[in-house]
Amino acid sequence: MQHPFRPRRHRQQGMTLIIAMVMLLAIGLASAAVMRGALSADLVANNTRVQTLANQAAQMALRFCETQVETPDANKAAGFAIQAVANPQNWTVYSNWSGGTSKAFTLPAAAMASATSTFTPATMPQCMAEVSNDFAPAQVIIVTARGFSPDYAETAGRQTAGSVVWLQSTLRVN
Numbered sequence: 001m002q003h004p005f006r007p008r009r010h011r012q013q014g015m016t017l018i019i020a021m022v023m024l025l026a027i028g029l030a031s032a033a034v035m036r037g038a039l040s041a042d043l044v045a046n047n048t049r050v051q052t053l054a055n056q057a058a059q060m061a062l063r064f065c066e067t068q069v070e071t072p073d074a075n076k077a078a079g080f081a082i083q084a085v086a087n088p089q090n091w092t093v094y095s096n097w098s099g100g101t102s103k104a105f106t107l108p109a110a111a112m113a114s115a116t117s118t119f120t121p122a123t124m125p126q127c128m129a130e131v132s133n134d135f136a137p138a139q140v141i142i143v144t145a146r147g148f149s150p151d152y153a154e155t156a157g158r159q160t161a162g163s164v165v166w167l168q169s170t171l172r173v174n
Contacts, residue, residue, distance in 0.1 A: 050149035051163045057112075057125040057147025058165040064111050065127035065143045069171055080105045082141060083130035090130045091144035091168070097126060098157065104128045123148040132170070141171045 068080045083090045083103055090096045096103040104126040112120055127145040134140070145167050152162030 047163075050151055051165070053121070054147045054149040054152070054163040054165040055167075057121055058145050058167045059147070060112060061107050061125035061127040061145035061147055062143060062167045062169060064107055065105065065129050065145060066169060066171060068105075069129050069141050069143060069173065077105070077108070080129075083128060085131050085133045089132070089142070091128050091142065094157070096128065097146070098154075121148055121150055121152075123152050123154075135172070139173045141173055142168065143171060144168045 065080070068076050069082065081103075090103050095101055098104075105128065106124050106126050109120055109124065112124070125145060125147040127143060129141050129143045132140045132142045147165050147167075149163035152164065153160045
């Protein structure tokens with residue numbers, strides 16, 4: 001006879017263990033999804049930041065070259081020159097931007113200096129000014145600039161990392 005206060009013995013079937021394992025699996029998958037989303041958001045924010053830095057560097061180069069175009073020859077920065085008319089246009093030929101035949105002007109570090117920032121990019125922005133004959137008889141100068149992100153890298157003339165922003169303006173010179 002069974003004691004009145006002692007519960008009956010049932011065979012355990014392990015259902016609690018299965019439910020606990022399913023709950024742990026669901027929590028693990030949810031955690032992985034949240035971490036992946038946080039990582040993606042961080043990558044997007046970093047890409048936006050480096051793209052913005054490259055854009056700012058290109059804008060600085062564009063403004064610098066526009067100022068040089070409007071400056072009398074005696075006061076221009078050393079090494080800056082307005083390129084003659086070429087076909088195809090100089091700015092469209094990649095070898096004109098780098099290497100021994102470069103026609104591009106690389107901004108000096110002093111042009112990037114600021115009283116409120118100590119940031120200097122690893123690759124300084126460049127610009128090129130050239131005469132365009134598309135608007136004759138008026139003299140029109142096309143100014144093209146490119147700025148680089150801090151993580152920009154190039155190997156054998158090919159971009160391997162980072163961002164490059166190209167900007168262009170057209171100036172009518174009297």
